[in-house]
Amino acid sequence: MADDRNLPATTAAVPILRRRADLRIWIAGWHRAGETVGLVPTMGALHDGHMALVSAARARADRVIVTLFVNPKQFNSAADLAAYPRTEEADAALLAPYEVDLLYAPAGEEMYPPGFDTTVSVAGIGTGLCDLYRPGHFDGVATVVTKLLTQTRADLAFFGEKDFQQLILVRRLARDLDLGVEIVGCPTLREADGVALSSRNSRLSPADRRRAAILPETLSAAVAALAAGETAANVLDEARARLLAGGVERLEYLELRRERDLEPLAAATEPARLLVAAWFGGVRLIDNMPVIAALR
Amino acid sequence: MADDRNLPATTAAVPILRRRADLRIWIAGWHRAGETVGLVPTMGALHDGHMALVSAARARADRVIVTLFVNPKQFNSAADLAAYPRTEEADAALLAPYEVDLLYAPAGEEMYPPGFDTTVSVAGIGTGLCDLYRPGHFDGVATVVTKLLTQTRADLAFFGEKDFQQLILVRRLARDLDLGVEIVGCPTLREADGVALSSRNSRLSPADRRRAAILPETLSAAVAALAAGETAANVLDEARARLLAGGVERLEYLELRRERDLEPLAAATEPARLLVAAWFGGVRLIDNMPVIAALR
Numbered sequence: 002m003a004d005d006r007n008l009p010a011t012t013a014a015v016p017i018l019r020r021r022a023d024l025r026i027w028i029a030g031w032h033r034a035g036e037t038v039g040l041v042p043t044m045g046a047l048h049d050g051h052m053a054l055v056s057a058a059r060a061r062a063d064r065v066i067v068t069l070f071v072n073p074k075q076f077n078s079a080a081d082l083a084a085y086p087r088t089e090e091a092d093a094a095l096l097a098p099y100e101v102d103l104l105y106a107p108a109g110e111e112m113y114p115p116g117f118d119t120t121v122s123v124a125g126i127g128t129g130l131c132d133l134y135r136p137g138h139f140d141g142v143a144t145v146v147t148k149l150l151t152q153t154r155a156d157l158a159f160f161g162e163k164d165f166q167q168l169i170l171v172r173r174l175a176r177d178l179d180l181g182v183e184i185v186g187c188p189t190l191r192e193a194d195g196v197a198l199s200s201r202n203s204r205l206s207p208a209d210r211r212r213a214a215i216l217p218e219t220l221s222a223a224v225a226a227l228a229a230g231e232t233a234a235n236v237l238d239e240a241r242a243r244l245l246a247g248g249v250e251r252l253e254y255l256e257l258r259r260e261r262d263l264e265p266l267a268a269a270t271e272p273a274r275l276l277v278a279a280w281f282g283g284v285r286l287i288d289n290m291p292v293i294a295a296l297r
Numbered sequence: 298m299a300d301d302r303n304l305p306a307t308t309a310a311v312p313i314l315r316r317r318a319d320l321r322i323w324i325a326g327w328h329r330a331g332e333t334v335g336l337v338p339t340m341g342a343l344h345d346g347h348m349a350l351v352s353a354a355r356a357r358a359d360r361v362i363v364t365l366f367v368n369p370k371q372f373n374s375a376a377d378l379a380a381y382p383r384t385e386e387a388d389a390a391l392l393a394p395y396e397v398d399l400l401y402a403p404a405g406e407e408m409y410p411p412g413f414d415t416t417v418s419v420a421g422i423g424t425g426l427c428d429l430y431r432p433g434h435f436d437g438v439a440t441v442v443t444k445l446l447t448q449t450r451a452d453l454a455f456f457g458e459k460d461f462q463q464l465i466l467v468r469r470l471a472r473d474l475d476l477g478v479e480i481v482g483c484p485t486l487r488e489a490d491g492v493a494l495s496s497r498n499s500r501l502s503p504a505d506r507r508r509a510a511i512l513p514e515t516l517s518a519a520v521a522a523l524a525a526g527e528t529a530a531n532v533l534d535e536a537r538a539r540l541l542a543g544g545v546e547r548l549e550y551l552e553l554r555r556e557r558d559l560e561p562l563a564a565a566t567e568p569a570r571l572l573v574a575a576w577f578g579g580v581r582l583i584d585n586m587p588v589i590a591a592l593r
């Protein structure tokens with residue numbers, strides 16, 4: 002069914018809303034009619050990974066909203082924020098075949114009006130891993146996602162497993178704040194050489210793009226060893242050495258964590274994730290893979 | 298109209314719900330029928346001040362929910378939490394004549410299930426004044442109020458001006474987090490001697506209860522001087538001396554703030570509030586009054 006829907010059905014432009022008040026009116030009408038609303042929050046610069054989220058939303062929800070908002074609160078540096086690609090027209094064109102019901106692309110002041118002063122933070126899941134290297138990043142994510150969920154009153158929201166810490170954090174805050182939404186995680190899409198799709202890949206030099214394949218290669222090998230019962234300490238030491246020998250400029254972390262709450266694990270004794278963050282030529286990439294221990 | 302509704306119309310018990318899931322079902326039915334929902338969040342130990350909030354809700358909303366939840370996250374000490382009165386049966390009996398549609402009295406673990414890890418905080422309004430003396434208090438308030446608003450999806454919520462910093466903070470977070478609710482502030486109710494109604498008054502000794510009248514007396518006199526154009530520095534020095542001479546055991550603060558965002562003011566050049574926190578015999582009382590400057 003998802004295949005049928007992915008075929009270009011129409012070339013009509015998707016309506017673009019920029020104001021919360023308009024969004025509320027459209028969505029209230031859908032909810033009154035008993036229709037479910039699926040949200041795909043993005044920062045634009047859409048690629049096939051986003052399209053997989055849109056297809057998942059299309060398959061599960063009556064109405065699909067894609068948001069395009071480059072959230073300043075989740076960037077750690079003005080340079081990174083400025084460098085983030087903004088391609089609204091191309092994004093809208095890419096979405097045209099997917100039967101998206103509306104695009105929501107608010108301006109900064111619509112999301113953060115003068116005097117904006119509220120922060121949502123998630124203590125345990127929002128600390129460690131990426132947080133150590135991007136302080137404040139997850140407060141920015143938690144705050145904007147809370148706002149997008151309350152603005153849309155979405156019944157379902159779709160996030161990629163690529164940003165795994167973000168996915169688990171969003172699932173926790175949606176439960177903790179009683180947002181009445183199901184958070185759906187979607188598997189990471191990969192290039193032929195295994196590199197996870199990311200808007201940041203376009204910033205890699207061709208040589209660094211080739212080198213980046215060391216990330217999924219190393220993760221796959223380590224996942225196999227962990228699933229076979231080897232302890233994390235040994236497997237991760239070897240994997241770190243392999244990454245650094247394979248062209249990683251700087252390795253931020255490579256860690257084994259429990260899948261459901263990202264608590265550190267010494268071995269894959271329960272459903273787990275192996276997560277990595279590494280730099281290639283001035284570009285920071287993250288990736289992760291599930292570790293499902295064989296019954297022993 | 299409010300008077301009619303305040304007459305005992307029925308002695309039937311108000312339904313009490315304890316689970317979010319049940320609450321959602323009731324409220325979804327009301328919203329489907331196009332009815333508006335008014336929320337009166339309380340920590341129980343109800344008095345006439347709460348009943349004024351209920352009457353205001355009854356006058357503005359089709360359905361009225363009163364919540365009874367002593368929120369552990371907003372207490373600074375275990376002793377203060379333990380000492381807080383819990384009188385659910387008496388509260389339910391008091392509410393019976395008010396045509397409340399339901400009482401929501403969740404247990405602690407229903408509001409904060411295992412692994413609860415999310416905090417809502419409001420930076421500017423949630424700092425200074427009470428926050429200096431009750432660190433973390435407003436994070437606890439902001440988090441529980443966000444949850445009560447998302448759980449109920451209330452269209453209107455009613456808060457007393459007695460807790461003025463809380464009222465302004467809730468108004469800000471409801472706007473910032475797009476909760477789609479109107480926050481309605483209701484004037485403080487007072488005893489014959491001017492003392493603001495508060496659940497804490499019952500913990501005062503008879504002598505301290507008499508002494509507490511110095512709070513509204515001093516506020517009234519200072520408000521008159523400020524409204525007449527005197528500068529805050531002079532007026533507040535005099536008022537502080539009067540409070541300490543009048544039996545205040547410890548004065549935490551007495552400050553003039555801008556009404557809408559609680560920014561400090563040197564004079565009542567725009568709509569302002571005079572706010573005080575003071576201790577009498579081991580009990581902390583707060584109060585405040587509006588300062589509306591005469592045109593000069």
